[in-house]
Amino acid sequence: QKEVEQNSGPLSVPEGAIASLNCTYSDRVSQSFFWYRQYSGKSPELIMSIYSNGDKEDGRFTAQLNKASQYVSLLIRDSQPSDSATYLCALTDYGQNFVFGPGTRLSVLP
Amino acid sequence: EAQVTQNPRYLITVTGKKLTVTCSQNMNHEYMSWYRQDPGLGLRQIYYSMNVEVTDKGDVPEGYKVSRKEKRNFPLILESPSPNQTSLYFCASSRSTAPGGYSPLHFGNGTRLTVT
Numbered sequence: 001q002k003e004v005e006q007n008s009g010p011l012s013v014p015e016g017a018i019a020s021l022n023c024t025y026s027d028r029v030s031q032s033f034f035w036y037r038q039y040s041g042k043s044p045e046l047i048m049s050i051y052s053n054g055d056k057e058d059g060r061f062t063a064q065l066n067k068a069s070q071y072v073s074l075l076i077r078d079s080q081p082s083d084s085a086t087y088l089c090a091l092t093d094y095g096q097n098f099v100f101g102p103g104t105r106l107s108v109l110p
Numbered sequence: 111e112a113q114v115t116q117n118p119r120y121l122i123t124v125t126g127k128k129l130t131v132t133c134s135q136n137m138n139h140e141y142m143s144w145y146r147q148d149p150g151l152g153l154r155q156i157y158y159s160m161n162v163e164v165t166d167k168g169d170v171p172e173g174y175k176v177s178r179k180e181k182r183n184f185p186l187i188l189e190s191p192s193p194n195q196t197s198l199y200f201c202a203s204s205r206s207t208a209p210g211g212y213s214p215l216h217f218g219n220g221t222r223l224t225v226t
Contacts, residue, residue, distance in 0.1 A: 031212065032210075034214045041198075041220075042219075042220070043218060044153070044200070046214045046215075049208070049211070049214050051208075051210035051211035088152070088153070090215075095212035095213075097155060097158070097168065097169075098143065098202075100145075101152065102150070102152040103152060
C-alpha cells in the first residue's frame with residue numbers, strides 16, 4: 001500500500017515570504033509526482049508535475065524531487081494571500097493508481 | 111473548453127435508493143477515475159479505467175460500481191447507498207502518458223452527496 005505523508009499544517013507565512021511544503025512517500029516504484037492546490041469546497045487544480053530528480057521551476061513555484069530520499073517538496077516564492085489553500089501531493093507508479101497525501105493547509109497572512 | 115463535467119453538483123438521497131453520478135470528459139483521455147474526499151482522510155481512489163471496457167478497483171471500491179462503455183463517459187453507481195457514503199466525490203481524467211512519466215489528473219467540479 002503506497003503512502004504519502006504531508007504535514008497537515010496549518011502553515012502560516014507572511015505575504016511576500018517563501019512557503020515550503022514537504023511530502024514523503026513510501027513506494028520506491030513511484031515514477032510521477034504532482035502538486036495540486038485545492039480551495040475549500042473546490043476541485044484540485046494542478047500546479048506542477050515532476051518526473052526526475054532535481055528542481056523544476058514554473059513562475060513562483062519550484063518543485064523538488066529526490067527519489068533516493070523519497071521526498072518531494074514545493075516552494076512558493078513571494079507568497080500571496082490568494083495562495084492560501086490546501087496543497088496536495090500526489091504520485092503514481094504506472095499511471096493506474098494515483099495516491100494523494102492528506103494535504104497541507106497554507107495560510108498567507110497579509 | 112477542455113473539461114471534466116460531473117452531475118449533479120449536489121445530491122441528497124435516502125439509504126438504499128439507487129443513484130448514478132455522471133462524469134464526462136471532452137479531452138479524448140484514455141484514463142478516468144473516481145475519488146471520494148473525506149475530512150482527515152484525503153482523496154481516496156474508488157475505481158479507475160484505463161480505457162473503454164477496462165475498469166479496476168481502487169482503494170475503496172466497496173458499495174460502488176462503474177462502467178466504461180464509451181471513452182468520454184464514466185458513471186459512478188451506488189446501488190444501495192448508505193450514510194457512510196456521504197462524501198465529496200470527484201471524477202478525474204488523464205491522457206495517461208506524458209514525456210518522462212504519466213500525465214496528471216484533470217478533475218471535475220465535484221459532487222457533494224448526502225445519504226440520510
